[in-house]
Amino acid sequence: MSPTPPDNTLPTPAGRASPYRVERIDDWRWRVPRQGKMRTEGLIFADDALMEDVLGDEAVTQVANVAHLPGIVGPSIAMPDIHWGYGFPIGGVAAFDLDGGVISPGGVGYDINCGVRLLSVPLGVGDVRPRLARLIDTLFASLPSGVGSARSDLRLDDRAMNDVLRRGARWAVARGFGTEADLACIEAGGCLPDADPAAVSKKARARGRDQLGTVGSGNHFVEVGYVAEAYDEVAADVLGLAPGTVTVFIHSGSRGLGHQVCDDHLDRMQDAVKRYGIELPDKQLCCAPLGSPEADAYWGAMNAAANFAFANRQLMTHHVRQAIAGVFDDTVAGATRLVYDVAHNIAKIEPHVVDGRERRVCVHRKGATRAFPPGHPELPERYRPLGQPVLIPGDMGRYSYVLLGTARGFDETFGSSCHGAGRRMSRGKAKVLARPRNVPAELAAHGVLVRAASRATVDEEIPEAYKDVREVVDVVTHAGIARKVAQLKPIAVVKG
Amino acid sequence: MITSTSADSPDGTTPDRPTGGTFTLLAHTADLRAVLTAPDRPALYRTAVDFVRAVIVGDQAVRPVETRAVEPEGDAPDERFFRFVRELFYLFDLDGFLPAAVEGDGPWTVRGERLDAARHAWEHHVKAVTRHAYLFDARPDGYHVELVLDL
Numbered sequence: 001m002s003p004t005p006p007d008n009t010l011p012t013p014a015g016r017a018s019p020y021r022v023e024r025i026d027d028w029r030w031r032v033p034r035q036g037k038m039r040t041e042g043l044i045f046a047d048d049a050l051m052e053d054v055l056g057d058e059a060v061t062q063v064a065n066v067a068h069l070p071g072i073v074g075p076s077i078a079m080p081d082i083h084w085g086y087g088f089p090i091g092g093v094a095a096f097d098l099d100g101g102v103i104s105p106g107g108v109g110y111d112i113n114c115g116v117r118l119l120s121v122p123l124g125v126g127d128v129r130p131r132l133a134r135l136i137d138t139l140f141a142s143l144p145s146g147v148g149s150a151r152s153d154l155r156l157d158d159r160a161m162n163d164v165l166r167r168g169a170r171w172a173v174a175r176g177f178g179t180e181a182d183l184a185c186i187e188a189g190g191c192l193p194d195a196d197p198a199a200v201s202k203k204a205r206a207r208g209r210d211q212l213g214t215v216g217s218g219n220h221f222v223e224v225g226y227v228a229e230a231y232d233e234v235a236a237d238v239l240g241l242a243p244g245t246v247t248v249f250i251h252s253g254s255r256g257l258g259h260q261v262c263d264d265h266l267d268r269m270q271d272a273v274k275r276y277g278i279e280l281p282d283k284q285l286c287c288a289p290l291g292s293p294e295a296d297a298y299w300g301a302m303n304a305a306a307n308f309a310f311a312n313r314q315l316m317t318h319h320v321r322q323a324i325a326g327v328f329d330d331t332v333a334g335a336t337r338l339v340y341d342v343a344h345n346i347a348k349i350e351p352h353v354v355d356g357r358e359r360r361v362c363v364h365r366k367g368a369t370r371a372f373p374p375g376h377p378e379l380p381e382r383y384r385p386l387g388q389p390v391l392i393p394g395d396m397g398r399y400s401y402v403l404l405g406t407a408r409g410f411d412e413t414f415g416s417s418c419h420g421a422g423r424r425m426s427r428g429k430a431k432v433l434a435r436p437r438n439v440p441a442e443l444a445a446h447g448v449l450v451r452a453a454s455r456a457t458v459d460e461e462i463p464e465a466y467k468d469v470r471e472v473v474d475v476v477t478h479a480g481i482a483r484k485v486a487q488l489k490p491i492a493v494v495k496g
Numbered sequence: 497m498i499t500s501t502s503a504d505s506p507d508g509t510t511p512d513r514p515t516g517g518t519f520t521l522l523a524h525t526a527d528l529r530a531v532l533t534a535p536d537r538p539a540l541y542r543t544a545v546d547f548v549r550a551v552i553v554g555d556q557a558v559r560p561v562e563t564r565a566v567e568p569e570g571d572a573p574d575e576r577f578f579r580f581v582r583e584l585f586y587l588f589d590l591d592g593f594l595p596a597a598v599e600g601d602g603p604w605t606v607r608g609e610r611l612d613a614a615r616h617a618w619e620h621h622v623k624a625v626t627r628h629a630y631l632f633d634a635r636p637d638g639y640h641v642e643l644v645l646d647l
Contacts, residue, residue: 086646111623146618203586206590217621218623218647256623262624282629283627426527456619
């Protein structure tokens, strides 16, 4: 089915892809007014330049499509790194009433709990440069990356898999792959309590059994960098991000296990949509009423897959520390601190004030990062006065950012912010652009070493394939839904 | 854009018997869109095998030395086809199985081999076959299918 545009549709400002009308609210916000069968309006965060990109694909239509879903509360929200996704746009946030609302696997995405983890290494960039090649080669050797990456040293049997699915990063720490201090700095302590391993299929288990501790492919990576600039030195110090400090970014998720969970439950929800008479503008938005058997099954499986992802990033952290110990020493490795770990593909049940009263709602964040404000009880005590760290990786050639959540963001976006640069070029086009070039040599000339399983991966991920993450971050900070703490610059990358 | 006339050969290495189907791969923002056509259902399934193989390893030869059984799932023809394609990518994800040819009309026997790093270089890793904009059009003169793959 395709969305039915209302009769009085006006063209978007550029008169392009979407049949839905868009209105400017201010310099950083755009409204998609209720049109046709939309149950609420859309709210897009973007400046003029980013809006041009947004209007170039189906993203606005997807924002409007999400607004058709039953029980949506508040607007259908899109962050400035929004781009075309499956059903929900990537960069989308939508909250649903527990009574009358729905849960949709398409609102979480295939890579359940795809997320980012940042480590702070007690070394200055000048200490690392002389041994950087050795460090990145060690990381490349110890963290399987690329298509079909798997570990030969860890294969989960059914019992261990159930433990991982139930306990997430806690499973890893209990086996010596990290510390209690790590857990304190992971969203939800690295373990979501509603996980139901029985809701994870044999197929999903088979796909994930040897993938714990692997990078994966596509835009996933492990990146060594340093703090290039601190915008709030006090906050940066608390986070362990004083200027010059070396950092390690980890971007990965639940690998094949999460993809299979999504597939399995999309199948079930195709039927649920018919059973519950839910009218959808796009099949990929299939969903089930919260509290229904289909929703409960997905909820249990999604939380289990999210725990798998937390365990994956915890295992990767262990291997990063091992690499640091090998290249530097055990003291440096032991003092390598987890700054924060946060999901950007997930659904959570959270209390938020809607229409003047506090309600528990199911917040879907797909390519959007939770960004809780100062004082929120879910934050680690050390960070509570600051707000939640929001980790925003950019492309491999430029820079990344660390932000903090704000009270305004909590009120306006259900405590959410952007998640990255956002792709602006197809993989195919990027490959064509990169074909006559030697991209690793270009990056090396700019001080960034790259290791990857294949040339294709590097070519597809050239910096030009992404929006400038600074533009994305500027929008969320000007709009007041997050604030900047530090800018990080890459010096070596293992690409997935 | 890659447009190919699908082919299916007894040994899976030298195309010599056209299926009559075609597939076209088109770039999508971060992913891949595919259009498949075929004059009849058996040709559509043969074309699907060639399409999946092409996405994963391009035009590199794949030998039909192992088999995998694929059971039909789903009530309607569009759903059965969708799940068949998805299963082919799953088989690759599970143990590197590359499809070369298919026999049967549900259940199917898929012939192929496991990826051999010495002979095969991966072109794309498909994380999922999406239902977004999935089109399965059965016309009197044949089939027209559109799929979007999540890479």
